[in-house]
Amino acid sequence: MLYTPEERRRRDASPWTLVQGILAPIQFLVFFVSLILIIRYFLTGEGLWGANLSIVLKTLTLYAIMITGSIWEKDVFGKYLFARMFFWEDVFSMAVLTLHTAYLLALGLDLLSPTPLLLLALAAYATYVINAGQFLWKLRMARRDAEMRAVPLEAAP
Template sequence: MRDSEAPTVQPLYTPEQRARRDASRWTLVQGILAPVQFLVFAVSLYLVVRYLLTGAGYDAATLSVVLKTLCLYAIMVTGAIWEKVVFGQYLFAHAFFWEDMFSMAVIALHTAYLWALFSGSLSPSELMWLALAAYVTYVINAGQFIWKLRMARLSSQVTA
């Protein structure tokens, strides 16, 4: 295949979007919240699995899932604001459409956990299994975002 036949890669950001991204305080907020949420997730995952394996620590595991869910809500709200600043719409901008779509599943499962917890509709063990399902979707979604941002970084290095 000749160079002229090589497929072109659409950059994640236009120059204007990159400038807005770099100038936005919401970029920093996202950069802080993402690792905080991951740390809360890691501790919570340990507590949830410990409860499922030993039956000990239900209150700590429950509190950790609630805290993880609050972190998720915070990063989703601020992420929507960031997306509005950079792309002109709160969610489902072309550049992050599939990541945002999958984020809805993540939010739905975390919210289902809160609903089940406060309504008493699931047993403690069922709640922890629901938390694990929410965490699996979170890991997939985080991977989507990391992959997308890595590809954006690599494409910006090629075009620079």
């Protein structure tokens, strides 16, 4: 059982559940467009400004989903981070945040030339993909759990 009945009730009642459901696909769309712009830069040498802008936008959407996600976690589990159900996802999220923030610092302070800077962004994106996979897996498990609860016990396999 992923959620206790009380956690499920709080999850379903929290306005932050909807916010997370809206922000997650927006963040993925920004990520996908940004990835295309980064690849374009590596293939053509053009579009560095657009690639950097897209990475900044991706990072801002990441911050938004992390802040609202921690508020959601507080609503549902009583802790802003590292609640039992999302402990490992939150641990890995810290790596995602660290790499995205390192990119912003390197960009803002002009610490790296374009290629290493975009490679840092790609490292941040790789961690994001893994972290997104963790959350999608958890969402799938929660849906399966809900389906199992909807099936009468005598009909369950």
